Amino acid sequence: MIRYILLLTILLVPSLLFSQEWIVPEDRAAQLSPFEFSSESFSAGESVYMLNCKSCHGDPGKANYQALVPAPGDPASEKFQLNSDGSLQFRISEGHGLMPSFKKVLSPNDIWNVISYIRSFNDNYKQEVALISKLSNVKWSEIKIILDTDSDKHLVTAEVTGLEGKEWTPVPNTEVSISALRYFGDLTIDRPKMTDESGTVAFEMPHDLPGDSTGNILLTARLTDIDLFGEIITQKELAIGLPTDVPALNSQRAMWNIGRKAPVWLLMAYPGVVLTVWAFIFFVLLQLRKVYHLGEDE
Secondary structure, eight states, rough: OHHHHHHHHHHHHHHHHHSSSOOOOOHTOOOOOOOOOHHHHHHHHHHHHHHTHHHHSSTTTTTTOOOOOOOOOOSSHHHHHHHHOOHHHHHHHHBBBBOOTTTTTTHHHHHHHHHHHHTTTTTTTOOOOSSOTTOOOOSSEEEEEEEEETTTTTTTEOOOOEETTTEEEOOOOOOEEEEETTEEEEEEEEEEEEOTTTSEEEEEETTTOOTTOOOOOEEEEEEHHHHOOOOOOEEEEOOBBBBHHHHHHGSSHHHHHHHHGHHHHHHHHHHHHHHHHHHHHHHHHHHHHHHHHHHHHH
């Protein structure tokens, strides 16, 4: 009986995990292509699709996709085409279940070209293009991010503005990520989000994130589209964490700390270990010397 229960668990648990609903954030679903689809983007997208997508999704319109659970689906099908452009971009970028993430494999333009190819199988599709076009130069000569906080709501807002001529104007439809500095690297806060028409986006901060003795946390905000904007990063210390009066991890003696803060036993043992190793080497050399002389005597 137990054997059958284990077998059912092995068979059912993966299917339940992979059948979970694939939810696309609203701001990502509303994202639009940064350029107008054309015969060039179609051809480029076809090449990328054949190399990276065909093995699972098959040929669009032929329903010859792999028999997986859940089914990859035919890109030309109505179910596939009901997705917004932003939803397709999110799904291809992030992946889910058996669907791998391609954001580190394909460039943003490659992904949009694939969507261009997929949309060519929908006669009723009418494209909307984002305000920012990657086929032309960015209209802002300089871009900056301003971080602020609302301590009552535990929200951090990032306002992205660009210098257009002599005026600072909002930078809309641009993805921003935010992280907090921790001892061993950056901790991602919330998920990357798109700026609205006013160039602003809000991130929800964890209520239990430790700060320093006054609750300050060093936050880093960056634009994720490096291909378009370059490396745009800003840092700001905000009093939005829990005040924590705990000594720094590197304030005590520890094996991974600097030499003067290493454990005393380690400092004392190190010379002994080095001397032992060298003594062993000399012992071996002496034994080899004896063997050599014994050979000569014979």
